[in-house]
Amino acid sequence: MYLVRKNNDEAARLCCEALKLDPKHANNTANFAFFHWKEHKNYDEAERLYRRAFELGLDIAFHANNFAKFMEEARKNFPEANRLYQLALELDPKAEDIKKEYARFLKEHPAFAK
Numbered sequence: 042m043y044l045v046r047k048n049n050d051e052a053a054r055l056c057c058e059a060l061k062l063d064p065k066h067a068n069n070t071a072n073f074a075f076f077h078w079k080e081h082k083n084y085d086e087a088e089r090l091y092r093r094a095f096e097l098g099l100d101i102a103f104h105a106n107n108f109a110k111f112m113e114e115a116r117k118n119f120p121e122a123n124r125l126y127q128l129a130l131e132l133d134p135k136a137e138d139i140k141k142e143y144a145r146f147l148k149e150h151p152a153f154a155k
Contacts, residue, residue, distance in 0.1 A: 049080055067099035075107055084115045102133030106142060113146060122146065123153040 056073040059066065074090035077083045091108045099105075109125035112118045126143040133139060147154045 052076060065097050067094045067097035068101060070094040070097060071099055071104040078111050078115060087111060088116065100132055102129045102136055102139055105129035105132055106139045119150050119153065
């Protein structure tokens with residue numbers, strides 16, 4: 042919703058409604074985490090929601106990749122970012138965008154290259 046209309050208020054309302062209807066919906070939780078990160082710069086809430094999504098069993102490579110980028114860019118937690126990039130590739134080993142993102146990460150942080 043947000044990406045199409047760029048309407049923060051409506052996107053936040055819809056995310057909240059979705060999570061009220063199903064608070065254990067991992068994909069919606071991760072979507073709301075991304076929204077808190079990118080639009081509100083509320084890093085604590087974004088991290089809490091990303092962690093909650095994975096506790097709920099999230100197994101979507103796209104979200105693992107986004108969480109990795111969050112940990113790298115917002116938190117500067119490079120070991121955790123590395124772990125999450127690896128998880129994203131385990132979840133979808135053929136995802137070219139994730140491969141490129143992880144290659145960029147390794148180039149910028151060669152200590153994690155093995």
